[in-house]
Amino acid sequence: xxxxxxxxxxxxxxxxxxxxxxxxxxxxxxxxxxxxxxxxxxxxxxxxxxxxxxxxxxxxxxxxxxxxxxxxxxxxxxxxxxxxxxxxxxxxxxxxxxxxxxxxxxxxxxxxxxxxxxxxxxxxxxxxxxxxxxxxxxxxxxxxxxxxxxxxxxxxxxxxxxxxxxxxxxxxxxxxxxxxxxxxxxxxxxxxxxxxxxxxxxxxxxxxxxxxxxxxxxxxxxxxxxxxxxxxxxxxxxxxxxxxxxxxxxxxxxx
Numbered sequence: 001x002x003x004x005x006x007x008x009x010x011x012x013x014x015x016x017x018x019x020x021x022x023x024x025x026x027x028x029x030x031x032x033x034x035x036x037x038x039x040x041x042x043x044x045x046x047x048x049x050x051x052x053x054x055x056x057x058x059x060x061x062x063x064x065x066x067x068x069x070x071x072x073x074x075x076x077x078x079x080x081x082x083x084x085x086x087x088x089x090x091x092x093x094x095x096x097x098x099x100x101x102x103x104x105x106x107x108x109x110x111x112x113x114x115x116x117x118x119x120x121x122x123x124x125x126x127x128x129x130x131x132x133x134x135x136x137x138x139x140x141x142x143x144x145x146x147x148x149x150x151x152x153x154x155x156x157x158x159x160x161x162x163x164x165x166x167x168x169x170x171x172x173x174x175x176x177x178x179x180x181x182x183x184x185x186x187x188x189x190x191x192x193x194x195x196x197x198x199x200x201x202x203x204x205x206x207x208x209x210x211x212x213x214x215x216x217x218x219x220x221x222x223x224x225x226x227x228x229x230x231x232x233x234x235x236x237x238x239x240x241x242x243x244x245x246x247x248x249x250x251x252x253x254x255x
Contacts, residue, residue, distance in 0.1 A: 098119060098124075101124070101158065102117060104158055105117060105126070105155070105158070107154075108151050108154045108155060113131060113133055113134055114128055114129055114130070114131065114134040114136060114151070115127065115128060115129070115151070116129055116222075121241070122240070122241055122242060123238050123239060123240050123241055124162075124164075124238070124239040124241060125236055125237075125238050125239075126155065126236065126237040126238075126239075127222070127234050127235075127236045128148060128151060128152075128234055128235050128236075128237075129222065129231050129233075129234045130230045130231065130233040130234060131230055131231065132230060134147060135147065136148040136151075136233070136234075137192075137233055143191060143192065143195055144192075144195055144199075148235075149199060152196060152199045152200060152203075153199065153203055155200075155237065156199075156200050156203030156204065156205055157203070159200065159205055159209075159237070159239070160203075160204060160205055162239055163244050163245055164209075164239045164240055164241060164243060164244060164245055165209060165210075165211045165239075165240045165243035165244070165245050166200075166205075166209055166210045166211065166237060166238065166239055166240070166245075167210075167211060167212045167213070167214065167238040167240060168193045168194075168196050168197055168200075168210060168212070168213045168214070168235065168236070168237055168238070169189075169193055169213075169214045169215075169216055169235065169236040169238065170188075170189035170190060170191065170192030170193035170194075170196070170213075170214070170215050170216065170235050170236075171189055171192075171216050171217075171218070171220060171221075171232060171233065171234045171235070171236070172185040172188055172189050172192075172217055172218050172232065172233055173218055173221065173227060173228050173229060173230065173232035173233050174218040174221070174227035174228050174232070175228050184217075185217040185218055186215055186217045187215070188215075188217075189215035189216055189217050190213070190214075190215030191215075192215070192235050193213040193214060193215055193235065194213055196213075196235050196237065197210055197213050200237075206245070208245070209245045211240075211243070218232060222234065
């Protein structure tokens with residue numbers, strides 16, 4: 001005799017069971033409320049009428065009274081850092097004075113042959129580029145020639161007037177460099193960037209205005225067709241137009 005198959009009951013019983021459990025929970029909740037004292041009933045009633053606005057309100061509702069008053073989240077500015085730390089923006093020398101900046105940079109020694117100025121909405125980039133005529137980079141004993149040092153000394157006063165953060169990059173060409181202790185183009189490019197930083201700080205540029213120095217080796221050549229060209233040996237001073245430098249705010253931090 002063939003075995004009869006049971007009919008499929010479907011999922012209706014699950015819905016009914018869920019309704020039953022919900023009803024039981026509501027029933028026990030009502031019993032719990034009925035058994036509460038009158039003061040607790042008033043607390044429950046006030047909870048549903050008034051929205052809790054802080055953790056302290058929730059603690060009071062659960063019967064815990066903090067020993068001290070809750071501290072407000074919005075404290076006055078003076079109690080947080082004091083008025084002496086309020087940022088005082090320096091006059092922005094930006095789009096309206098770009099042409100004036102160009103004119104002043106043209107006055108720098110040998111600027112027409114060795115300096116490239118690139119400006120976009122995010123940064124002002126000053127590249128000091130080597131060439132046979134300029135000869136900006138010297139020997140192992142003196143990395144920067146007097147000409148390059150003089151150019152940086154003339155650029156420093158302009159940077160001090162710019163209320164912006166500064167990034168410095170060092171670059172090499174693709175000729176492999178082998179230093180006395182095994183240094184490569186990486187170490188050489190980092191050394192070039194750090195030397196620019198030291199020279200600018202000697203001319204009075206605040207050290208905290210410089211936010212980064214980078215050694216790029218030969219990764220980003222200006223002359224991509226001739227990677228060993230002298231034009232790829234350069235240092236770049238990048239003024240970040242969207243990162244203002246506020247010395248009054250930076251002064252209290254660090255040693």
